[in-house]
Amino acid sequence: MVSSVIAFVGLGHMGGPMAANLVKAGHRVIGHDLVPDALEAAVAAGVEAAPSAAAAAADADVVVTMLPAGRHVLALYQEQGLLAAARPGTLFVDCSTIDVADARAAHQATVAAGHRAVDAPVSGGVMGAEAATLTFMVGGDPTAFAQAEPLLTAMGKKAVHCGAAGAGQAAKICNNMILGVSMIAVSEAFVLGESLGLSHQALYDVASTASGQCWALSVNCPVPGPVPGSPANRDYLPGFAAPLMAKDLGLAANAAREGGVDAELGLRAAALYAAFAEGGGAAEDFSGIVRAIRERSGRRPAADTHDRKARKR
Incomplete structure (x- = not known):
C-alpha cells in the first residue's frame, strides 16, 4: 500500500x-x-x-x-x-x-x-x-x-x-435494524427459556445450530456463559453501546416513516432501545436489553451472576 x-x-x-x-x-x-x-x-x-x-x-x-x-x-x-x-x-x-x-x-x-x-x-x-x-x-x-x-x-x-452518495448510510441503518430486532428476539427467547426451566447453554446449543442461529446469538450472546467473548461475560460493558444502537434505530425509524415503509418491528425496536438507553442501559452494551426484558417480565434468574444490583447487596 x-x-x-x-x-x-x-x-x-x-x-x-x-x-x-x-x-x-x-x-x-x-x-x-x-x-x-x-x-x-x-x-x-x-x-x-x-x-x-x-x-x-x-x-x-x-x-x-x-x-x-x-x-x-x-x-x-x-x-x-x-x-x-x-x-x-x-x-x-x-x-x-x-x-x-x-x-x-x-x-x-x-x-x-x-x-x-x-x-x-x-x-x-x-x-x-x-x-x-x-x-x-x-x-x-x-x-x-x-x-x-x-x-x-x-x-x-x-x-x-x-x-452513490448516501448508499453507505442506507446500508448501515438497514443492517442495524436487522441487528436490533434480532437482539431483542434472542433476548426474549432466553427470558422465555428461563421461565420454562431451560438452561442458557441448552438453548444456545440448540439455536446456534438450528434455524434460530444469528449474529446476535452466536457472537454477541446476551446471557453469560455460552459465548465467552460476548459482553454479557464482562458485565455488559460495550461493545456496541445501547445509546448507539438507539441512535441507529432512530435513523432507521425516521427513514421508514419518511419512505412510507410498514416497518412495525423496526419501529418497535427503536422505541425499546430508546427507553433502554435513557434508563439503565445508558452505559451498557446493547445486548444488555435482556435485563430490561427480564425486569419487565418480573424475573431475575439466579444464573445471572453479572447483575450489578445483586453484587451490591
Whole structure:
C-alpha cells in the first residue's frame, strides 16, 4: 500500500483504534479530538496531534471523520472550515453513522469545494475497530471508492461499495435494524427459556445450530456463559453501546416513516432501545436489553451472576 498522509478527526472509542491501525499500516496520521484524553491515547498509538481539525487537514491526502451525528459533520465541514483548509482534490471519508440526507448534503458540499467524498459507516463495534475487522459500507462514485478502499481495508476486513452518495448510510441503518430486532428476539427467547426451566447453554446449543442461529446469538450472546467473548461475560460493558444502537434505530425509524415503509418491528425496536438507553442501559452494551426484558417480565434468574444490583447487596 502506498503511504499517505491522513487527517483523522474524532478519536474516540471507535476512531482512536481505527487511526492506530492506519499508523500500523505505514501511514502518517495527523489527528484531532476535542477530548484531551482521546487525543493523548491516539498519540500514544503513533498519531500526530493537531491543534484543530483544520490544521490536521492542511497537509493531508485523505481526511477521515468519525463523529456523533450529521450536524457535527456538516458543521465541521462548512462552518468550522475543514473543507476550506484541505488541498484541492482531497478525499474525504466520513465513517460516522448519520442520516442519509445529511450524508448526501456533506457529499455535495465536499464536491462543491473541489474535493472527492465517500460515506463509509462501519459495523463491528469497538472490538472490530481494535482488531481491524470492521466492515465498511460505502457510498460514492467508483473512483473515490477505489481510492478509499486500501485505507478502509487497513482498518477492517471488508469494504462494500453500496452505490452513490448516501448508499453507505442506507446500508448501515438497514443492517442495524436487522441487528436490533434480532437482539431483542434472542433476548426474549432466553427470558422465555428461563421461565420454562431451560438452561442458557441448552438453548444456545440448540439455536446456534438450528434455524434460530444469528449474529446476535452466536457472537454477541446476551446471557453469560455460552459465548465467552460476548459482553454479557464482562458485565455488559460495550461493545456496541445501547445509546448507539438507539441512535441507529432512530435513523432507521425516521427513514421508514419518511419512505412510507410498514416497518412495525423496526419501529418497535427503536422505541425499546430508546427507553433502554435513557434508563439503565445508558452505559451498557446493547445486548444488555435482556435485563430490561427480564425486569419487565418480573424475573431475575439466579444464573445471572453479572447483575450489578445483586453484587451490591
